Amino acid sequence: MTSEDRPVTSTLFDRIGLLYTGDRAREEIENAALVVEGGEVVWVGPAGAAPCADERVDVAGRCVIPGFVDSHAHLVFAGDRTAEFAARMAGRPYTAGGIRTTVSATRAASDAELVTRTATLVAEMLAQGTTTVEIKSGYGLTVEDERRSLEIARGFTEETTYLGAHVVPPDASSADEYVRTVTGEMLEACAPHARWVDVFCERGAFDADQSREILLAGVKAGLLPRIHANQLGEGPGARIAAEVGAASADHCTHLTDDDVSALSSSGVVATLLPGAEFSTRSPYPDARRLLDAGVTVALATDCNPGSSFTSSMPFCVALAVREMRMTPLEAIRAATYGGARALRRGDVGTLRVGSRGDLVILDTPTYVHLAYRPGVPLVTQVWKEGRRLV
Numbered sequence: 001m002t003s004e005d006r007p008v009t010s011t012l013f014d015r016i017g018l019l020y021t022g023d024r025a026r027e028e029i030e031n032a033a034l035v036v037e038g039g040e041v042v043w044v045g046p047a048g049a050a051p052c053a054d055e056r057v058d059v060a061g062r063c064v065i066p067g068f069v070d071s072h073a074h075l076v077f078a079g080d081r082t083a084e085f086a087a088r089m090a091g092r093p094y095t096a097g098g099i100r101t102t103v104s105a106t107r108a109a110s111d112a113e114l115v116t117r118t119a120t121l122v123a124e125m126l127a128q129g130t131t132t133v134e135i136k137s138g139y140g141l142t143v144e145d146e147r148r149s150l151e152i153a154r155g156f157t158e159e160t161t162y163l164g165a166h167v168v169p170p171d172a173s174s175a176d177e178y179v180r181t182v183t184g185e186m187l188e189a190c191a192p193h194a195r196w197v198d199v200f201c202e203r204g205a206f207d208a209d210q211s212r213e214i215l216l217a218g219v220k221a222g223l224l225p226r227i228h229a230n231q232l233g234e235g236p237g238a239r240i241a242a243e244v245g246a247a248s249a250d251h252c253t254h255l256t257d258d259d260v261s262a263l264s265s266s267g268v269v270a271t272l273l274p275g276a277e278f279s280t281r282s283p284y285p286d287a288r289r290l291l292d293a294g295v296t297v298a299l300a301t302d303c304n305p306g307s308s309f310t311s312s313m314p315f316c317v318a319l320a321v322r323e324m325r326m327t328p329l330e331a332i333r334a335a336t337y338g339g340a341r342a343l344r345r346g347d348v349g350t351l352r353v354g355s356r357g358d359l360v361i362l363d364t365p366t367y368v369h370l371a372y373r374p375g376v377p378l379v380t381q382v383w384k385e386g387r388r389l390v
Contacts, residue, residue: 010037011357011386012053017061017365019044022337022350027329034064036357039385044352063366065332067131067358067384068313069339069349071159072250072271072300075121076114076149077139079105081306088280098306099139099167106139106149114152121303122156124311127390129379131358132339132348134300136198138163143186150193159343161196162187162223165214167205179210183217196247197223201237208236215244224344230254231276242266248298248342253277253285264293269342271298272334274319275308287334288325298338299331318374328368357386 012035019032021044033050035043043051084098106114118135125133135153137160140146146164153160164182172178187197197218201211205228215225225244229237231251241249242262248269252259263270270290277284290297299316302308310316313335320331340349347356361381362369369378382390 008054010035010042010053011055011057012050013057013059013064013359014050015047015061016059016064018063018367019351020063020065020332020336020367021352022066022333023352027333032064034351034359036359036383036386039357041351041353041355041357059361061365062380063362063364063369064351065129065360065362065367066336066349066351066355067360067382068129068335069132069298069343069345070125070130070300070303070313071134071248071298071339071342072273072302073133073135074138074163074302074304075118075133075135075156076137076152077102077106077305078109078113078117079305080309084306085279085309100170102139102305103141103169107142107145111148111152114149115155118152118156121311125301125303125313126382127379128312128314129360129382130311130313131360131382131384132159132343132345133157134159134161134196134343136161136163137190137194138166138198141166141169143181143189146186147189147193150190154193158195160194161198161226162190162194162218163198163200164190165199165206165211167200175206175210179206179213182214187217187221191218191221191223194223196226197221198226198228200228201235201240202228202232203235204232208240211237212240212244215240215246219244226250226342230259234259238263238268241268247344250300250302251276251285252290253283255285255289260290260293260295263290263295267296269296269298269338271300271339271342272320272324273300273302273308274316274324275310276302277323278319279308279310284319284323286325287320287330291326291330296338296341297326297330297334298342299334300339300342314370314378315374318371321371322374328371331371332367357383359383
């Protein structure tokens with residue numbers, strides 16, 4: 001075997017202008033380098049001290065960040081809701097009811113159609129720097145359609161979420177009967193294909209008692225809880241998240257002081273989804289209030305056909321800085337480390353020894369440009385487990 005034939009087992013990323021590590025002990029390193037071997041980061045430090053590796057990538061002064069961790073996305077669906085979006089831009093308020101339109105289209109779609117749509121969205125995300133994504137069910141709302149949605153999602157990520165409790169479908173005999181299905185035969189069919197259980201705790205969807213029952217049933221089946229909370233108005237969602245030990249409460253747009261205190265004291269991550277506020281012309285969450293209270297904040301796209309049809313984490317970073325009173329550092333931290341915390345992952349969202357070798361090279365000297373130059377395609381390379389994918 002010649003040297004050209006030997007497999008590359010280690011890669012040195014050299015001459016990094018600014019390395020954002022996501023590691024709070026050493027969060028930013030100028031004139032840096034890192035080495036990935038066997039799919040993991042094995043060395044991080046100053047460029048001049050870097051060890052040799054099988055392959056060298058000259059970053060040429062650009063900025064390197066961890067791959068984005070998108071911890072909230074609804075990618076398995078069919079159809080779109082263009083007409084609903086246009087009506088909303090003309091003044092119609094957003095409600096949870098539009099989900100049923102997507103349910104009808106998703107039920108009618110073939111597995112192949114759903115796989116193709118999901119693959120397209122995952123590819124869009126990867127091209128924009130997302131290397132870890134969570135995918136929910138929730139657009140089937142029958143035992144079989146929820147099961148197949150999760151089976152499809154599992155083909156793209158290990159972070160799959162059972163969201164049979166998205167809304168009560170129009171063909172359900174009653175909300176209580178549907179909750180019995182969600183906590184019974186639907187859960188039994190879906191649990192083998194999911195890591196998480198979720199519920200849309202909101203007016204027009206599920207109330208506090210129903211949400212608590214659904215999450216606890218999921219926990220009993222071996223799933224970890226997360227929750228859609230406080231998106232459309234004040235409600236019990238954030239406090240239920242703290243009560244059941246959820247990994248994250250997602251949306252968190254309308255919070256009372258007690259809600260913020262519950263999140264802070266419980267360690268529940270507040271996952272903020274500014275794409276939803278952008279698309280629905282709704283008030284943005286106050287990230288500054290949460291951060292000042294010591295709450296860990298994550299950013300995610302909420303990619304879905306109704307209220308946030310974006311696959312771009314850089315766009316969400318820009319919105320967070322412009323509209324939610326986050327600094328560029330806080331926003332990039334939330335889009336990487338924060339997302340990993342929301343998924344209870346220690347191997348992604350950072351670039352430190354032992355982390356998975358997921359990194360993004362930006363065609364800029366600093367990550368600040370993600371907010372400074374919104375809408376500009378700044379991602380020039382994406383590596384996952386030490387392999388270049390973009």
